[in-house]
Amino acid sequence: MLAIKLPPDVEQRLKAVADRTGRSQSEHASEAILRYLEDLEDELIARERLERPERRWTLDDLERELDLER
Numbered sequence: 001m002l003a004i005k006l007p008p009d010v011e012q013r014l015k016a017v018a019d020r021t022g023r024s025q026s027e028h029a030s031e032a033i034l035r036y037l038e039d040l041e042d043e044l045i046a047r048e049r050l051e052r053p054e055r056r057w058t059l060d061d062l063e064r065e066l067d068l069e070r
Contacts, residue, residue: 004029
């Protein structure tokens with residue numbers, strides 16, 4: 001269980017959306033947090049990969065390697 005305090009304007013917006021959609025504020029908040037976490041995890045993975053000294057492939061390199069040249 002998680003309890004969070006939202007600024008009044010955000011809470012009002014969340015309530016308005018919940019009223020318009022017929023879904024609970026909790027459902028919307030959970031979905032928003034899940035989307036945020038997925039985006040953040042993707043960003044962290046991308047940053048970690050950029051820090052590795054491994055070979056980077058351009059689209060042209062990949063197409064040549066797979067014999068998919070246009």
